Amino acid sequence: VGREHVLSAPDELLGFNTDWTGRFVGNAAAVVRPASTEEVAGVIAACVRNGWPVTAQGGNTGLVGGGITRAGGVVLSTRRIDDVRVDSAAGQVIAGAGATLGSVHERAQQTGLSYAVDLASRDSATIGGTIATNAGGLRVLRRGDTRAQVVGIEAVLGDGSVISHLGGLARDNTGYHLPSLLCGSEGTLAVVTRARLRLSNQLAARAVALFALESAKSAADAALHLRREPAVEAVELMLRLGLALVCEATGLPAPFPGQHAAYLLVEVSAGEDPLLALEPIVEGLAAIDVAVAADPAGQRRLWAYRERHTEAINTLGPPHKLDVTLPLDAFAHFVDTVPGVVEGTRPQARVWLFGHAAEGSVHVNISGLDPDDEAADDAVMTYVAALGGSISAEHGIGRAKVRWLSLNRSEAEIAAFGRLKQALDPAGILNPGVLLGQRI
């Protein structure tokens, strides 16, 4: 890769060995920055020969320690593989793993199309990272997660062999579907170097409304009602203390004169008049207060209350970040009761809830805890599983949640995962300790 693309000085390594939340600190001995799939294959082959662990890293915005290694070896940064090319005839884009989500959005928009996956860290998060975690983000309700967009993939497997199937044909059943298998595999099966992604038509005219509601439970109930409205593209839940913290930490003005127990941010998209599409929703919700934005600048201002939650919570020190999905009929009950579950375990903890309410999904952040004190995490995870929910909605298992995987997956399933891992990474060098922990 060239000497200048191997970093090994302690100060150069620091940023690659510490995750975005500051909770996970790794011990990679070097960072290698290949510029092509061939160079990635060369790096992997060298690591196989030497038995060095390889941890792929994109924008390092992951939230479960999946891009941080504690097994030594090298961090393989994909950031230099950042080419983006739109195939407008097919309505698809081919992007290098190191391209940021934001750069893909920009290129898609230039050709009158859009990429469905969007999240707050769009200017740092990479395509490779969003594939490794099967990122969901803000528009899963109508447009699906990352796996639903990946139509072709190029990657280097754990034995150094290169697979590349980037034709993007609409119908193509010629073997096992490696794009779907690698999507969500958290760097444990292969290093993804390039992908072909489905693009969508640009959203029709949009309107955004922020509703103030009288309780977390009524907001959660309302969100599940809203998911059936065809014009609704996103429904995001926030609570009183979270919104107040966002305003305090970022200097944003409060959206309403008073504070309220819960808030729903609702985005609608409609061919004709999106404000008209909002009307029955406003009437149906009977909210305490509502702020509506039809112009892009106003919409960005309302979205900022939601998107700046992570940043605001981080000002309180490294949080424990949980990210769960509940069965729809258990969601409102969970939102209502989970703060009590945490406080019953660790009275000093503060709980922050926000997220993708229309899908029964919510980010549970906990601050005020020692990074290694997992009692509250354990209580929440056990509670989620008891209600039939998923302990990882979209962040993945990483290192942070390995110990709870068996709450959701049977021994037979975890054993099958282990055999798949061994099939594609026989030397066990790819991201050891992540997803499957030390079990294999």
Place this chain on the structure above:
Amino acid sequence: VGREHVLSAPDELLGFNTDWTGRFVGNAAAVVRPASTEEVAGVIAACVRNGWPVTAQGGNTGLVGGGITRAGGVVLSTRRIDDVRVDSAAGQVIAGAGATLGSVHERAQQTGLSYAVDLASRDSATIGGTIATNAGGLRVLRRGDTRAQVVGIEAVLGDGSVISHLGGLARDNTGYHLPSLLCGSEGTLAVVTRARLRLSNQLAARAVALFALESAKSAADAALHLRREPAVEAVELMLRLGLALVCEATGLPAPFPGQHAAYLLVEVSAGEDPLLALEPIVEGLAAIDVAVAADPAGQRRLWAYRERHTEAINTLGPPHKLDVTLPLDAFAHFVDTVPGVVEGTRPQARVWLFGHAAEGSVHVNISGLDPDDEAADDAVMTYVAALGGSISAEHGIGRAKVRWLSLNRSEAEIAAFGRLKQALDPAGILNPGVLLGQRI
């Protein structure tokens, strides 16, 4: 499974040992008909102990010999596992592998929803079979293939272990995505016993039009133009001889007074007035003739010309059935030239083209050839691959296309498939000879 559900008399086996086209004849020694996942696990475990091959079979409507075994052993019929339950709150259905596609459609419709995958053999084809082949069908353009619908799966792996993850949560990243991996794996990794599938809203009001066009090439060009019209749900190509054969073999009346070189069947769906949505399409196409149906009975009559192609072609003897996708910019050229490629190789062959033109996909049926004479198949496959296309759009590789897989997939990819196969079916008893042939 009970003695009455093990068939071994030659006349009982005949239907399970012969595929729908009559081209593939197998040699299973018995048919076993389990009624539950547990019984499937018991059957697989017994086969592992005895080294007996197991070929899963649903409706036996596959077209590439994937449900027919030439390795002896047992055919495992899933037909008795045919429960169907709609979860209307989640907008999903849980269906046994042996449920027919038609029964899932019926149950979905009863609750005001619909299942996106539809194909002509809907009343025989099973959910398990459509998952094994990742069936596409008639509405892939807007609603995706089977893989896009499968949100949860229950299956018995090749070692007899049961995996079951049927919660169907919208966001759930807890390990490798087995539903996507098993979808399209053609019974070589596991026997799928049950799935949770995404349902869609019912199509808005529809209209169907049949256009007569002056050449195959102009019809193919027009199809690719139509894929960009938002109201268009399906565009199916037919040619002069195919439509004439359908009328002759089935007794359907000719759609137009004269015969024409090519036909496009176009279905539109629009909230308000679908006939209005058809108007610009009719104007833009400048067809020789057009027949329009706004009522369901009339629409079924027009669809019948397309759907009864397979049945009509079968009256000429077992055809060779190829099923390919071309890059969009090569599609019209392929449609125009592939009959010459076949006739150049086997002058006595007759070529029938029909299929999903909006996605660059077409069924190439060849009649008048000995079942084992693969020279024309080889010429077509080589031609498709040279143009950058897929040798299997939606039928799968089965037994019929094993020898051509390497035209589309590299040695590294096929080796990875083999290692995945070994990971989930270590004894190699599941559908030996299918997809990967004898290579593993």
